[in-house]
Amino acid sequence: MTRVRWAALVLLLGAVAGCAERQAGADGTGKTCTESKDSGGLTVALAYTPCPIRGGQSASGHITVKDSSGAVVKDATVKVLPEMPSMNMKSGEQDATPNGDGYDSKLVLGMGGDWTVKVVVTRGSAAPAEVSYTLSAK
Numbered sequence: 471m472t473r474v475r476w477a478a479l480v481l482l483l484g485a486v487a488g489c490a491e492r493q494a495g496a497d498g499t500g501k502t503c504t505e506s507k508d509s510g511g512l513t514v515a516l517a518y519t520p521c522p523i524r525g526g527q528s529a530s531g532h533i534t535v536k537d538s539s540g541a542v543v544k545d546a547t548v549k550v551l552p553e554m555p556s557m558n559m560k561s562g563e564q565d566a567t568p569n570g571d572g573y574d575s576k577l578v579l580g581m582g583g584d585w586t587v588k589v590v591v592t593r594g595s596a597a598p599a600e601v602s603y604t605l606s607a608k
Contacts, residue, residue, distance in 0.1 A: 502518065515535075577605075
């Protein structure tokens with residue numbers, strides 16, 4: 471084989487490998503990352519898939535809320551507020567929906583970069599518990 475053919479083969483294999491990598495991340499089969507924080511007597515855990523999140527694509531978020539005794543809280547209202555402080559950009563407030571032991575929400579980070587995702591948990595007349603997570607979209 472000539473050098474030109476070898477170079478073309480290497481470029482073709484690189485392009486195919488790159489497409490396969492993008493597909494694996496885009497179809498939601500990436501790993502899940504979880505972070506936990508405490509506020510107002512509650513522990514709020516945010517799990518998201520894929521990890522890392524890709525800018526401009528949606529990710530699945532699952533929020534688990536536990537009280538100070540470790541019991542799962544199922545009677546709360548949970549809101550998710552993503553924003554990109556460096557660009558003064560907000561992605562829009564979303565209501566998380568109850569699902570099993572927690573609450574589900576779509577996470578849409580409009581572009582790559584660092585995002586602050588605030589989760590606000592309200593139970594009855596108690597003051598809302600707020601936690602913020604920094605997520606880096608690739």
